[in-house]
Amino acid sequence: MAGTEVSDPLEQFTKIKELEMMPEKASEEEEEKEKDGVCRVKEHPRPGEMEAECTPGALQTGIPGGGQGLALATTEDSEKHVLALQAVHLSSDDVALQEVGWLLPQHQAGMQAVVPQTGSGLQSLLWLGEGSQQSLHQCVAIHLHDEVYSLQEVELMEFHVLEEHVAVAGEDSKSAASPDEGVGLRKFERGQEEIQPPAEGRVDEKQFFLVEARPGDERRNEIVLTISNLNIEEPEDKPASSQPHVGKDNSAKIQNKTQGKRSFHCDLCMFTSSRISSLNRHMKTHSTEKPHICHLCLKAFRTVTLLRNHLNTHTGTRPYKCGDCDMAFVTSGELVRHRRYKHTHEKPFKCSMCKYASVEASKLKRHIRSHTGERPFQCCLCSYASKDTYKLKRHMRTHSGVHLRNLHTYRDTGLNCRYCSAVFHERYDFIQHQKTHKNEKKFKCEYCSYACKQERHMTVHIRTHTGEKPFVCHSCNKCFRQKQLLNVHVKKHHNTNFIPTVYECPKCGRAFSRWNNMQTHSKKCNSGQEKSTTSGKGKRMKKRKPAIPQEADKRDEAAAEEAVLVNGERYPGEVVPVGCGETIVGSEDLEEDVTCEMILNVLDK
DNA sequence: TAGACTTACGCCCTCTGCTGGTAGATC
DNA sequence: AGATCTACCAGCAGAGGGCGTAAGTCTA
Known part of the structure; x- marks a missing residue:
């Protein structure tokens, strides 16, 4: 899953429910798949992108109580569907489902996505609804093996055999028949599902499989899906017709796995572990007890290890030294990271949308926001939103006295966008909006061939055609086209303190108001072509700016x-x-x- | 169960690009 | 002297690098 963040299970994962599969061709390809023993699927676009194509209609079915399950995320890439599995956990017996509309492309009409109401803090879970006419073989290749787990540990998938052969097709199967010929894949639901007897001529046996997922080829953003053959004992209250066939060999395994895979749930959060020790350790995270106190700063820590690392920051003890430079670190993890940054340049986290790769997952996560445009960090004072916390923090500095007046004062008179009809009452919003028009238009004079990149230049230029001189001297009513010209005029003619810039010829002392004029004169003066007319009068300051x-x-x-x-x-x-x-x-x-x-x-x- | 390892979050920094304002240069 | 263009600067934001640290997970 490298390169892609699966951030929101509510949107990403879906349980398999009655996916239809192509039996015969798939069966043939099963052998092919077993060559490497795995099936691979790619990850896929965000679910929201498919929302508009979702088929309405809810799946009205329950989720078996408790336990851990495997969720299936489904989507499509440019040519085929891809599925991704991830474990989910259920902790309630009465999970109500509600429909959400997303996920399924048009040609997967019939699949529905639903999520449990999560008021009890349940982890999200999505289903593929009934009526799917899609063939899973188009989506994913599945490898079968004998690994089995108990019902208490995992959500089970049931392959209801509708055709003569139980099979799963490979993802690259191009010879698949129509979806209607497939094998139903459904989740096993205790005590509530009436499984119809198999049609005549078809296998009268239900088989149960566990769907597993694990990371595949990272370079290809793959996830390996594995379906394990699983037959289980039916509960006593289950109708005989729906009881799965259970083989003796498998029963023993189930028993073992049942003991080994028992899960322990935290009552305070969604944490689940197969070990009681892990749960006990986890429970400490819910405790405010921090018995290990730093004697130097009195900071408290939950564990000795944390305290030890903290003490190292006081003492400067850095036991992990880099062999390639002088850097040293408190933890081995820091050293590994440092070496990746500075020496090995290993970047395991690769963006699936560009060539970017990073040393840390968090950096990739941050980078991906530059693709998605996501800005989760909203400024509480203005419309600005940032892609990371630091930029928001940096932005907040702009909300200081001078800045606030300038950019964030509400203006009764709206600022009109020069490119469109948008109006803004805060200058900041106005500026941000204007940026959206960047490089959108070139400015061309309607009176002549003049063109420029900035409107301000055009504004000034147009005045040469219209004769407009909006900048008026309040002392003498003289008008100017540019503000800077008015400023110069006022300084020169109406400010008694104004000291004019005078450039003297170094040879004859003649004074000039403009440096370039003096230079022109100076060349002539040096060559004897021009006589000094101001000699002896140059008692003025030289160029002022260097002063x-x-x-x-x-x-x-x-x-x-x-x-x-x-x-x-x-x-x-x-x-x-x-x-x-x-x-x-x-x-x-x-x-x-x-x-x-x-x-x-x-x-x- | 302690310690190693992994993951995640946060902080700070640099580099870069854009924009508005201004001064200076040029015509 | 005026018109026009260009360069420079400050401020802000986007993107990414590097590191510190806490917490979760794994394993001997």
């Missing part, structure tokens, strides 16, 4: 955070030390020193 103290460039995170906040407002990109008082380099010749505060005044809106 900003170097500390701002270092900007560790905390300092930068503080630097860009002015009166609680954020000024992105304007990282200037607040109130440092440092004299700006290059202002020495002015009548008044230019200080940081002055720069801030200029920047202050």
Whole structure:
């Protein structure tokens, strides 16, 4: 099952009920299958994907009380059905079933999926309903052998022989007859199922099989299914007609297995074990008793081993040392994992949908969410949901004062999506939605051939056609197409504290407001093509930007955070030390020193 | 039954990509 | 001087690597 997570038994597993099987061809192929002694099935898509194709109609039947069973998950891949078995546990005698609609593809019409009501904490169980006309041979190959288990331990499957031969076909059987010719496979139900006498000419004997599952070829995401031949003694109150034939040889085995496979159930949870010692140990997990206390930090542990490992974290004792590097670990498991990460690069957990492979199952589980889009970790403050806990935790940092106002303040006036009719009242939701339109459209000017990637560029460009100048100077009513042009204008003409950037020619001292103009002049000046006209007037500061103290460039995170906040407002990109008082380099010749505060005044809106 | 082994969860980190805002360069 | 384009930065999120630890399971 590598590469696929079977996360929800409620949805994944189904009990076999009256699956029909092709007898004769299957019988022939049985020999073929026994060559390797196993049958293999692949895992399959999620059940929800088939929901729409489920055939309505409930299976109204009960589940025999108590015990452990084997559940069958069924689905299809591109060409054939696949089945996967997994053990389930039943602990109630009166499990009520309710229908759920899922799982079965259209061509498996007649199979129904039902689950028990789980109010008592029962593990989920699904059935294939009656009326199935599907032939199991299309789905799965089954290997028979003599392994038997007691009724108390396992849920039994009954093959009701309807044809002359009992057989199970291989999954690769392409010569199967119609499903109607199959052999009924049904779960044995004590005291409630009236098994019809076999039709004339057919075998008058019921045979019981145990269905087992175990991991198969990991590289192929396989599960091996095995059906064991099982004949059991019928309860005394069972009608004779329905009593299975029990052979002597098998009886002894059943008895042995009955003793060896007795299961012990935890009253507090679903835990079941074949050993009383395991149950006793498990019961400790329900106890709050932690008698083993760390003398260094007073932390308590249930077992000595846990305490010992904990103490190693205090003492730094790491007995498991890596032979290939200097790393050492408290437990052997850590060492094995470390070696896989760093040295052997063994990645046993492989994604079935891509080439991703991971060292740990949890990483694969996390990765698969990138395929499914599942986001189980919902932010309690906004619509964001994360695929793992850490991202949610990291996201929560964004719910801080400045950020909250910016992104999560409810706005009466909705924000309209620029690409569709969606409207949002929180900026965050709006931004997230806009991302869904990423690379959806290119922006093309309706007046000329101009095209651009970002709408903001187009917005500005369009104004060159319309003549629109929305940015108005409140001092002189001059209008501008871009906000930054207005800002420059205001600074230059209406802010008395503004110190214009002046670029002086290093040779003649002529001042220029633009660096590139100065450069052009300088080349001519150096070649003697241009005379200086401003010599002696250049008593102004040089390029201002380098005058900003170097500390701002270092900007560790905390300092930068503080630097860009002015009166609680954020000024992105304007990282200037607040109130440092440092004299700006290059202002020495002015009548008044230019200080940081002055720069801030200029920047202050 | 203790200890080894396995599994699962959580935490933290880095790398990467995207987006909005801005400054600077270019025409 | 204005229009346009580009580069840079900060913030955020997606994806994955690596490790610590607790708890469950197995086995001698």
